Amino acid sequence: MADFLNVSTATATREQAVALAESAVRARLAAGAQIIGPVTSAFWHGGEFGTGEEYQLLLKTTEDRYPELEAHLIEHHPWDNPEVIGTAVVTGALPYLAWIERTLTD
Structure with missing residues (x-):
């Protein structure tokens, strides 16, 4: 069975998150995606401290599909330097993990 990842990014609006989720899942780069938000973020950007609301996007994929x-x-993110982080799935329900793998190879 493949190695699995949860991939996260964030956007300024719900609509941007939905567009990224739909395009990635339709392209079978991710088996599924969830959008959480708004969430409050604190960050440094351009040498300045800021806070704001963002929408977090979580995508399910395999290591093979990650690149x-x-x-x-x-390419499709509205920000110049977006967060894109893959976190390894250490364990999970085998039928669910099999679904991810099957969805990305169908």
């Missing part, structure tokens, strides 16, 4: 998913998110 294409990362490139897709960066």
Whole structure:
């Protein structure tokens, strides 16, 4: 079975998050996605401290598909330097993980 990842990014609006989720899932770069938000973020940007509301996007994929998913998110993201982070799934329900793998290879 493949190695699995949760990939996260964030956007300024719900509509941007939905567009990224739909394009990544339709391209079978991610088996599914959830949008959480708004969430409050604190960050440094351009040498200045800021806070704001964002929408977090969580995508389910495999290590094999990650490079294409990362490139897709960066290309279609409205920000110049977006967060794109893949976190390894250490364990999970085998039927769910099999669904991710099957969805990305169908």
